Amino acid sequence: MIRTILILLVAALLGWGGGQILRAASSTAHNATAHNTTTSVEAAAVSVQQRLQSQVVLYTLADCDYSKAAKAFFDAQGIDYVELDVGTSMQARAEARSLGATKVPFMLVGDARIDGFDEPRLLSHYGLPDLSRPVSENGLRL
Incomplete structure (x- = not known):
């Protein structure tokens, strides 16, 4: 859930289109929970999270x-x-x-x-x- 919120926040900051991001965020949250895998969208969210923290x-x-x-x-x-x-x-x-x-x-x-x-x-x-x-x-x- 936190990843989904983070992805939506990043999308809003970068001005990305809502429909594609919502599908990607939903898919990422599902993949991370169900399969414990890292996707490129998830990796991008981690990168943005690191940037915000640093x-x-x-x-x-x-x-x-x-x-x-x-x-x-x-x-x-x-x-x-x-x-x-x-x-x-x-x-x-x-x-x-x-x-x-x-x-x-x-x-x-x-x-x-x-x-x-x-x-x-x-x-x-x-x-x-x-x-x-x-x-x-x-x-x-x-």
Whole structure:
């Protein structure tokens, strides 16, 4: 039942048509209960659920140094994120473009959309000190 509600919520957020989603949600709920199997619709719902819980969605390219730096930043800060590789997933690429991405990494951090790896902006967003900035005589970061 929870999966069905989650799928309907995702469908509403993405603007998908009601009839197809209702049938898919009903089918997914039935399959998951009766056969204990994972379907592609169910996997998509799990992915969306992870995104909602993490509040950080990171669109990357595997060989991009800035993408690697962004992942290292979130890992170092202990911030959960969902990574979507736009090089291997056409769906991730289309999604990033529809959100206005102009380069990678592209990230959704809460309500903020960030193109590229902008460490000072991320530090500010999370209220973390920028340790790369010099310290003044009174101990404050400049």
